[in-house]
Amino acid sequence: MLLPIKLSGIRDFLKRPEHTAFAGFLIILLWFCAAVSPVAAQDIELETPARIALFLDCERCNETFIRQEMPYLDHVRDREVADVHVLVTRERTGSGGEAWSLDIIGLGVFEGLDFTNVFNLPANTTEDEERNIFLRNLEAALVPYLMQTPLRERLRVDIAPSELEDVGQTQLTEDPWNYWTIQIYADGSADFESQQRSFDTRYGVFVGRVTEEWKLQFRPFFNYNYDRFERDEGAITSSAHRNGFTSYAVKSISPHWSVGAYGDVLTSTFSNVDWRYRFMGAVEWSLYPYREANRRQLTVAYRLGGSHIAYQDTTIYNEIEQTLPQHLLNAGYQVVQPWGEIEVGANASQYLHNPSRYSLQFDAEFEIRVTRGLSIEVGGFLELIHDQINLPKGDADLEEVLLRRRQLETNYEAGIRFGFRYRFGSLLNNVVNPRFDGVGNRDRF
Secondary structure: OOOOOOHHHHHHHHHOHHHHHHHHHHHHHHHHHHHHHHHHHOOOOOOOOOOOEEEEEOOOOOHHHHHHHOOOOEEEOOHHHOOEEEEEEEEEOOOOOEEEEEEEEEOHHHOOOOEEEEEEEOOOOOHHHHHHHHHHHHHHHOHHHHOOOHHHHHOOOOOOOOHHHHOOOOOOOOOOOOOEEEEEEEEEEEEEOOOEEEEEEEEEEEEEEEOOOEEEEEEEEEEEEEEEEEEOOEEEEEEEEEEEEEEEEEEEOOOOEEEEEEEEEEEEOOOOEEEEEEEEEEEEEEOOOHHHOOOEEEEEEEEEEEEEEEEOOOEOOOOOEEEEEEEEEEEEEEEEEOOEEEEEEEEEEEEOOOOOOEEEEEEEEEEEEEEOOEEEEEEEEEEEEOOOOOOEOOOOOHHHHHOOOOOOOOOEEEEEEEEEEEOOOOOEOOOOOOOOOOOOOOOOO
16 A cells, blocks of 8 residues: 655654754755766777777688788687677588578677578688688678778778679579589598508599489498508408498478488498498477478487398307398587587387397587687597397407407496687787798607
């Protein structure tokens, strides 16, 4: 309940001698509040910098080239002292190229002024073309920030005409390949010494087609390894191969759902597999729309099918040939943000004829910026293995173990990596000094 207050009562209260000092104090307080309040209500304006401090957050960018070509910026090593943070992420495109996303994040006086720039690089882009295309897109993305600095007086817009515009043509919209791409690859290595030699080779073909509705791939592959060691008692030779064919067809159903089918053929000396034929149907759900995959994604995929396996040698379960139903579950979460990157995954596989034959793998990688100049990296994996149905009978030879030519029995596999980086001192990164960059040492010890 509100109580009524009479002004006459307040006047009588202030007129009393004992309350005169209080009245004076009250008048001074009201005058001070009236004089100060307009200033206090105003937001403190940050001063626009004369030169923009840029923090380039990119793992594979040629930062030396960027510093050379953009000397009008201050290139800093820490986000905390930057005016603009550029976060670069990449995704593989259907044609074998890459889609680059530049998330330009305003900091300090530019906070809230954020943009995203996406551009594509063809599969046959050279390193020089890649760095120049990246530079051109980065320069264009920084224009809104440069326009608020004294550099706006020096800005010029230059749009080069395309070859089609020069001849009066319009850009082609029809694709003569209908989105099909073919990539042939081959590489090998050889190492020769007086007492040993080795040879490794791998080759194959990627045939794929990627559209908004379909994702198709067919890939035959071949791998061969050979080693020879000269000993007093004679030469030791070892060879291994892993050949096969993988394929899949994935259909987009909605921004969150996809279905598909997988098929593969495999022959491997290491896995004791003469031939394996496998076919599986699949469905995948994504919590976030697929278009956001370059910054964040959480997906769960399930596959169900079967395989027919013919072994090279009789297995520890006295099998030489089997037909097995199998299902797999894969879940993954990945996020790329200005504060770092997190990637977590879980993979499970189980043979339905015997539920005790399964494997379960967990893996995680964290890269977190803790504070100015300090970042930590932690990663690792753990796999519980109870599905080695392909192991051959008998003990492995010493040569097979040392050369990793035969799979060994185990019920787990694990690994871990960790580290930190702490940088202090000057945060400016403007100076480029390439002297002696091309000179290295090759020590035998």
